[in-house]
Amino acid sequence: MEAILIGHDLYKYVDGSLSCPSPVVTTDTIEKTNPEFLYWTRQDKLLFGALVGTLSQTLVPLVSQAHTTKEMWDILAKTYALPSxxxxxxxxxxxxxxxxxxxxxxxxxxxxxxxxxxxxxxxxxxxxxxxxxxxxxxxxxxxxxxxxxxxxxxxxxxxxxxxxxxxxxxxxxxxxxxxxxMPATAFAVTTRNHDMMSRIIRRGFCTVTPQPWLFIGLGNPGEIYKTTRQNVGFKMIDAFAKSQGISMDTFHFNALFGKGFVGRFPVLLAKPQTFMNLSGECTGPLAAYYKVPLNRVIVFHDDMDLPSGVLHLLPKGCRGKHGGLKSVIRHFGGNTEFARLRIGVGRPPRRTDPKAFMLQNFNATAQGRIDYILQEGAYAMKEVVSQGLTEAARCLKNQQKINQMWLDTMPV
CATH class of the missing domain: 1.10.1200 (Non-ribosomal Peptide Synthetase Peptidyl Carrier Protein; Chain A)
Structure with a gap:
């Protein structure tokens, strides 16, 4: 790996010899964004993601707190280069x-x-x-x-x-x-969800409890990715969890995990911490562990084919091009019979690398749109649980038509 980095003149990002330029430059007392800073940040994020992709799943959490390629490399070197x-x-x-x-x-x-x-x-x-x-x-x-x-x-x-x-x-x-x-129930009783079953019993439910819904938000772990376009799936999970008072402080199957109720319906929430293109390594085992059928699984993910501020709820879909979805489908045994909440992030400008675009933050206008649809999406997911997927998808589609007229009046 070190030889490859040196050969492609990228080792300077690893050893720190090419330090991060100043975010702004001053010309004639006017501060402007430093193009060298933008280039350095883009290169470093791309290199960071590429190096993470070479790590085994077990090593990824070790570097999740790193913000730059050098920080990640230093952590790995300190831990493994000279082991005691x-x-x-x-x-x-x-x-x-x-x-x-x-x-x-x-x-x-x-x-x-x-x-x-x-x-x-x-x-x-x-x-x-x-x-x-x-x-x-x-x-x-x-x-x-x-x-x-x-x-x-x-x-x-x-x-x-x-x-x-x-x-x-x-x-x-x-x-x-x-x-x-005890009598058979539709919600699997295991040692890990015994506390949830206890809550069901305390609430006086009948012996047949509704099957849980599993909502999965796709994204990348770590502060460096927290506000990027690719992490809107995480943001949607957070918005829904906050609206329902569900805590996301449990680490379960390599995911940040939460569970709660919408009315009398159990809901499971997950944000895989395996990085986007390995999302299925967490979601497949989660669904199997809680015996959630695919028709009660919804995956939240970013979508460049939709403008910022647009949501599409699909009962099922094809394989598509999204790396995270490909991983989820692979770990569902190639089955695509699960719902998706597509969250529009817009297309990159001409001559902009799509991967770099997805790892950038939203501009102010686009962020305003995203903040709005996060609340709308959280409400739509509540409707999914209480009214069913088909009815919720129909209502969301009608609402999106109204929203589109409002969005068309806003600058991009």
């Missing part, structure tokens, strides 16, 4: 002590894989057989049938195949517990 024996020993101990406990199979295996990946990054690769053994040793007696089947095989099992077998066994265990302890 103590750090390696600590990771090995953590790996050897990891057990399932009260965690889900997904969280348990992810914890083991994270340790293994970090050790590999430090030059201490965990052999495949040791990785599988660690998983099996961390299970309780409920998984004895899977353990015996794996140990009795003539050929080694892959990590992915073991993951699938354990997920299936976990679902069987949960179903058996549910059948023996």
């Amino acid at each position: 024996r103590g750090h390696i020993k600590q990771l090995k101990d953590q790996f050897n002590r990891t057990t399932k406990g009260n965690r889900s199979i997904i969280e348990f295996m992810q914890a083991i894989k994270t340790c293994a990946d970090q050790l590999a990054a430090l030059g201490k690769k965990v052999e495949h057989e040791d990785l599988i053994d660690r998983v099996l040793l961390g299970l309780d007696e409920s998984y004895t049938s899977v353990i015996e089947a794996v140990n009795g095989r003539d050929t080694p099992i892959s990590f992915e195949e073991l993951h699938e077998k354990l997920i299936n066994r976990e679902l069987t265990i949960q179903q058996n517990r549910q059948d023996s302890s």
Whole structure:
């Protein structure tokens, strides 16, 4: 990687030899935006995103607080360039002590894989057989049938195949517990959402509870992306969460996560922290864990094909060109039968790189439009939950026609 950066004359962004220019320049006592600052910022953000894309999912949270390419590189260098024996020993101990406990199979295996990946990054690769053994040793007696089947095989099992077998066994265990302890409900009872079920019971609902809705906002984690065009999906989740008093302070399946109710209807909210083009790595497991059917999943995402200030709610759609949507569809097994809330951000000016455009902030006028539709979108999602997707989409479409007449009178 270092050789590539030097070869393309980009290492200066990494080592800090090309410092960030001043945001403004003064000419004849008049302050103007410094074009060198704009170029530097664009290049640094593009390089930042490219380098993040080369990291494994387990390393991404480590650099999520970095604002520039140099900050990210320094974090990685400090952590992995000269690892101490103590750090390696600590990771090995953590790996050897990891057990399932009260965690889900997904969280348990992810914890083991994270340790293994970090050790590999430090030059201490965990052999495949040791990785599988660690998983099996961390299970309780409920998984004895899977353990015996794996140990009795003539050929080694892959990590992915073991993951699938354990997920299936976990679902069987949960179903058996549910059948023996309480009437069946449409909302899956698991240790992770037991508190939600308790709230349902306390409210005096009948034994058949409405299935939850899962709202997923797409975007990029970190302060550097917080106000960019590509993060309007996150903004829409925040607007809806605020309108319903739902806290988004839980980290669950590599996402900022919240859950609550709209009336008597359960709602799950997620902002994947895996970066845009890896969004499906979080959303697929989330939907599977809570047994949410795809017709009750809505993905909020930016759309350059719509002007700023325009919303389109589609009951389902095609694969499209959006990187985040492609990842979500891939982790839904190629199924496109889920709804999308398209949030218009407008098209870039001529000769502007679309990727750079999406990583820029809105101008004042466009930001005003976005602020307005965030409130409108939050209301529309409340209508989805209470009135249904079809009726909410019809009402939103009619409202957008009225809004368009107002928007046409505003400057772009």
